[in-house]
Amino acid sequence: MNSLRKLVFTVASRGRKRIFNQSYRMRSTKEVYPGLESVGHSIPKGIFGQPTCHTHPHLIRPEQLTCGITQAEYRERREMLVNKLVAEVGNEHKTHIIVIPGACKQYMSDKIPYVFRQNSDFFYLTGCLEPSAVLVMVKPSQTEEFKSILFVHDKDSHAELWEGPRTGCSAAAHLFAVDESWPVEGLGNFLFKTISSSKPALVWYHHETPANPEIHPTIRDVMKENDQVFIGDPQRALHFLRVIKSPAEIELMKETCYVGSQSVNMAMACTKPDVSEHMIKAILEYSSKQAGAEHLAFPPVVAGGPRATHIHYVANNQLLRHDEMILVDTGSQRWLYNSDISRTWPVSGKFSKHHRILYELVLAVQKRLIEILGEHRPALDQLFDSMCRLLGTQLQQEGILPKNIDGHELLGKAYRLCPHHVSHYLGLDVHDAPLVRRNIPVSANMIVTVEPGIYIRPDDESVPPEFRGVGIRIEDDVLITDNEPFVLTDAAVKEVNDIESIVGKHSL
Structure with missing residues (x-):
């Protein structure tokens, strides 16, 4: 096999040299997305629900949340999305509530799961690889600031015995550089209270093909109970961000x-x-x-x-x-x-x-x-x-x-x-x-x-x-x-x- 690889690498070396050595000026993140300020964060030590630079240094470099990407870049992406959605509507007199679910596990047969693959939109904004997590961003009216809240499965020794470690709420806020982290079971109550106290509110949620069918009824019921809520879809704005690398x-x-x-x-x-x-x-x-x-x-x-x-x-x-x-x-x-x-x-x-x-x-x-x-x-x-x-x-x-x-x-x-x-x-x-x-x-x-x-x-x-x-x-x-x-x-x-x-x- 080694001799074969030598043959393949030799014939393809021209392409490899062009890919890794060709010089062209790559614009920095600040040039691609001007006006953003990076915020420094450190990766906590511990065993969490996904690899980190401490547990998997062969995969992730120091100070990166996921391979190649820092916490600061994920924060900047969230800020870009909030700013883009607010600019599209042009109404600062409403509170904007943005709900981006992660994917849930799916099963090929009883108790036999498919390999888990995170929802791309959710991953793009968080770097979180855990199933059934949900990102909620709340931007109150008449302010420039917004808050990021990550809902995850909390620590559970019995579940972790079977499925492996979870990050848990106490560590998730620090690991994913969000403002708060709460158990995913509390998502419905949080949304109901936030929307009820923020009327009129604009809720952004992609409901046509929900990323997580398990939590979709919870979000849908909250919408029905708040008849003053206006529903927008964040996915188009998010995809226009994602298409520029x-x-x-x-x-x-x-x-x-x-x-x-x-x-x-x-x-x-x-x-x-x-x-x-x-x-x-x-x-x-x-x-x-x-x-x-x-x-x-x-x-x-x-x-x-x-x-x-x-x-x-x-x-x-x-x-x-x-x-x-x-x-x-x-x-x-x-x-x-x-x-x-x-x-x-x-x-x-x-x-x-x-x-x-x-x-x-x-x-x-x-x-x-x-x-x-x-x-x-x-x-x-x-x-x-x-x-x-x-x-x-x-x-x-x-x-x-x-x-x-x-x-x-x-x-x-x-x-x-x-x-x-x-x-x-x-x-x-x-x-x-x-x-x-x-x-x-x-x-x-x-x-x-x-x-x-x-x-x-x-x-x-x-x-x-x-x-x-x-x-x-x-x-x-x-x-x-x-x-x-x-x-x-x-x-x-x-x-x-x-x-x-x-x-x-x-x-x-």
């Missing part, structure tokens, strides 16, 4: 993108005819976790041959054939931050003539789209239009689409061969900040995917037979900077020569 977040994204990139390179090295798709999936997961990821970002696509024409194929249970291409869509999650990478390569280790034509066509389109991001800063929807035009033109030049069509007809045929969007935001969620529409121009410190593809089904008689039954996608994660776009997943090889030098070089 801080310097600390960018460093975390670099790391998870590199981890994901190397797992793809390892999967290439282990690909051989008659190996199962499931084995490639296992290699992706093993190599990601070995490099520091908690788990994969999503169930990966490992699709050989015509199965790659099914965009969300995740069965991953067929054998790979010598004359097939394999399409992999995967990503790693590290401290809740995600990478999202797609690569396509020949199972045999050598591109056939027609596979190479299609592959280099998609690669040329992808490279041009990344250039367009830097040259024009388009909205992602406009980038999709550019992809359709570029794909259509390239397919015509190769004789795959008729040359006597143009305009909307050509765009339509290109869209039929690539029916998914070419880009989405990326960060704490794979499809990050979903309430930020893709019709706004990209800006510095956004991270987006660029993922053109071609999917030609075996029965598609509009395409020459030699190109049928093939799916190809090439996807990279791209940081928008003040200068050229910065490809965070550049360590995942994608040039034809590099791919052919890796595929199949490890004996399973």
